[in-house]
Amino acid sequence: MSKSNTHLLLLCLAVTLCICACQSKGADDNLSKPVAYPDIPFEQEVSIKYPFETPQEALKVSEDRNGVIQVLTREGLFRPHGGAFLYPGKLVKDRTYRALSDKKLRDMVLYQEQFVYLDSMAVLSNAWAGKLFDIHGVAGARIVSPSERFTFLVAGKELIHVIKANEIVWKINMPEKLLMVKYNPALKTYYLLSETAIFSLDEDDGLLTNLYSSINLTCFDFINGGQKIAVGTADGYFTYDLTTNKASTKNSQLPCPAITSIKNIDGSLWLGSDKGAFRVKKDGRFDYYFGDRWLVGQRVIDIAKAKNGQVLLLTDKGLSKLDFNTQTLYEKAMYFEDQVRNRHIRFGFNATLGNMEKGNVDTGMLKDSDNDGLWTAMYLAGQAFRYGVNGDAEALENCRESLDAMERLYTINPVEGFPSRSFNRSGYKEHLSDPERWQRSDHPEWDWKATTSSDEAIGHVFAFGVLAEVVKVPAIRNKAIQLLDALMQHVVDHDYYLVDYDGKPTLWGKWNPDYVNGFPPMVGDRKLNSSNIIAMLQTAYHFTKKEIYKEKAFELMEDHGYLQNLMVPMEDIGKATEDSDDWAEMLSQSWNHSDDEMYFLGYWGLYRYAFNDSLKTQYKTAIKDHWEAERPEKDGLWNIFTAMVSPDDFDQEEAIWYLKQYPMDLIDWTMVNSHRKDIVMLDTNFREQATAKVLPPDELRIRRHNANRFALDGGGEGKAEYSAGDIWLLPYWMGRYLGLISGSGEDIRPI
Structure with a gap:
């Protein structure tokens, strides 16, 4: 045989082997590759707050060409002091120009980006070498409006003067009290507003024309180039065409229709109201800024453009500066990585910062939680994915530290393979007041928390499986597998129960067939516990290869109907029948969002470590069915988990929307939305979906993935800061690991 024929034969053999190999691949390998979201910069806003130290009657806010911000009040001028994101400043008396503090200023405007003031005698400024000081001669002067060539309109109770260089150009009597006056350079005309009318006022001859009559008018600004x-x-609000003299239909479907201020800022319409401010988006919906996350106070008095794209919102309680920056998702991730390490690591746990003084993160206390193991497992998995993406040394060290904390949950108590909920130094009052949960360890310095639930168990298994799969560092991988094995051996040895120090099953750690199948098929715990225990056993078998785990899983599926249980469609889950017991009735009053978290964490092991392709196909059906039920919530983590089984259909756009819209401020501020008129409310329903569309995360209280994202009101008045470790970093790094989100250059490094 010639050399060329030999090469051809070898090539054909290689192609044949490749085809055979492809045909023998599992379901995972046949999935198409998702198109990764390109990590381009996007707009991310934060609020910097400046409250008044003492109550003031605020009137206006502006920023001049020098970047000086002034707030006009009945008591004079104030200016911001200090202030940074998460670190509020304050408004203090502006004593920059001592002589101004003696004047009773009535109004303040910008002209040529310089401050111009109105008092009872004159229109004056400190700009232009202080030469502007025009006597206006208007009794009760309260409004000043500049036009062109240093000409100013001054309005009082009944009189209007237009002045220039200390000369009265013309004057007229005004039939009713004005609220606002603005000059339109495009039309060379003043426009005036009272509570009942819109007027035009010719700048040359002072001809006053009533353009439009109505009631309850409050404010206006020019749009469409002044047309x-x-x-x-x-x-509500409406638009009025100055060229056709026609008014649009009033829009009252607003977050709050009681409008107090309107500003056109770089083509975007901003509206202030009795309850916050909102920006009109291109699609007609709104970005809503309300609650302590965004505002000092509630009622917006004035809105102003500031330098560098910032927006100033003045309320009855102080000033908020919205700072709009651009960043990539990776840059946001790095900010959150620092947030977790700086304020949210307790003995290696991913913890909440509590007992804060109204948003002051420097006054907080790291708190233990019933779910320390769960929140830490989610953070730990996120760090494992981070390491899997780029081999980050810091991520690896974070894995070591949190895995040590997870390991100690097992070793601090005397029960083999039983994970404590948490641990803490002994002597705290809450330990003494909760003797059922808090137990003394063998060490006099430490207590541990008992009554561990299924939430912790599925979280542990998820994290241990991710570590074992992703982190190829023997010490970490082996420890994860050892802990996984210890937990699952405990569950198998105790007939599918978590058995506590007292020899009794914990309240929620129950996967035994008598318990699980004791629920009617429509009660969610039957489906959930079946799904979770199969996922747990599959994960344990995959990494330990102990046949007992595989045997027990098939026994539950084939002899006790667990496969049938976990395949029950979500649309069949609902309230228990009337003949059910009280426990089943209690557990099925409404949709349980903690169950969603447990399902999806379990789906990692259920799908990836399936015993065979036939099961994997069925699991995919169950996961997609659950995701379809969850789609309205737009939870980024659920969408990204779904991409594991369905890379072509997992709402990638909504997952990215979630990651972008989640606020940088993770403080548990009280947020209220039930008053809004721009949302479509739904009738009471089993899923507790309050509105037709879910609101963006930055308009809601901070929530973990186990909460109802449709709940409109709630929060903790700024007394706690949540960790980004489980809320944001897990979905981001998981999305990166699964190839759903691209890197941004600086973080793409070989492992």
Whole structure:
């Protein structure tokens, strides 16, 4: 045979082997590759707050060309002091120009980006070498509006003067009290607003024309290059075309229709109201800024453009500066990585910072939780994915530290293979007041928390499986597998129960067939516990290869109907029948969002470590069915988990929306949305979905993945800061690991 024929034969053999290999691949390998989201910069806003130290009647806010911000009040000028994101400053008396503090300033405007003031005598400024000091001669002067060539309109109770260089150009009597006056350079005309009318006022001859009459008018600003005005009312806003003299239909379907201020800022319409401020988006919906996350106070008095794209929101309680920066998802991740390490690591656990003084993160206390193992497992898995993406040494060290904390949950108590909920130094009052949970360890310095639930168990198994699969460092991988084995051996040895120090099963750690199948098929715990225990046993078998775990899993599926249980469609889950016991009735009053978290954490082991392709196909059906039920919540983690089984259909856009829209401020502020008129409310339902569409995360209270994202109101008045470790970093790094989100250059390194 010639050399060329030999090469051809070898090539054909190689192609044949490749085809055979492809045909023998599992279900995972036949999945198409997802198209990764390109990590390009996006807008991310934060709020920097400046409260008044003492109550003030605020009037206006502006920033001049020098970046100086001034707030006008009845008591004079104030300016911001200090202030940074998460570290509020304060508004202090502006004593920069001592002589101004003696004047009773009535109004403040910008002209040529310089501050111009109005007092009872004159229009004046410190700019232009202080030469502007025009006597206006208007009794009760309260409004000043500049036009061109240093000409100013001054309005009082009944009189309007237009002045220039200390000369009265013309004057007229005003039939009703004005709220606002603005000059339109595009049309060379002043426009005036009262509570009942819109007027035009010719700048040359002072001709006053009533353009439009109504009631409860409050404010206006120019839009469309000065061809229209947007007009606020006590019940919505409308637009008025200055070229056709036609008004649009009023829009009252707003977050709060009681409009107090309107500003056109770089083409975006901003509206202030009795309850916060909102920006009109291109699609007609709104970005809503309300609650202590965004505002000092509630009622917006004035809105102003600041330098560098910032927006100033003045309320009755102080000033908020919205700072709009651009960043990539990776940059946001790095900020959150620092947040976790700086304020949320307790003995290696991923913990909440509690007992804070109204948002002051420097006053907080790291708190133990019933779910320390669960929140830490989610953070730990995220760090494992981070390491899997780019071999980050810090991520590896974070894995070591948190895995040590997880390991100690097992060794600090006397029960073999039983994970404690948490541990803490002994002597705390709460330990003494909760003797059922808090137990003394063999060491006099430490107590441990008992009554561990299934939430912790599935979280542990998820994290141990991810570590064993992703982190190829023997010490870490082996420890994860050892802990996984210890937990599952305990469960198998105790007939599918978590058995506590007292020899009794814990309240929630129950996967035994008598317990699980004691629920009617429509009660979610039957489906959930079946799904979780099969996932746990599969994960244990995959990494330990102990046949007992495989045997027990098939026994549960074939002899006790666990496969049938976990395949029950989500649309069949609901309230228990009338003949059910009280426990089943209690557990099925409404949808349990903690169950969603347990399901999806379990899906990692259920699908990836399936015993065979036939089961994997069935598991995929169950996971997709659950995801379809969850899609309205737009939870980024659920969408990213679903990409594991369905890379072509997992709502990638919504997953990225979740990651972008989650606020940088993770403080548990009280947020209220039930008053809003721009949302479609639904009737009471089993899933507790309050609205037709879920609101963005930055308009809601901070929530972990086990909470109902449709709950409109709630929060803790800024007394706690949540960790990004489980809320944000897990879905981000998991998305990176699964190839759903691209890197941004600086973090793409070989392992």
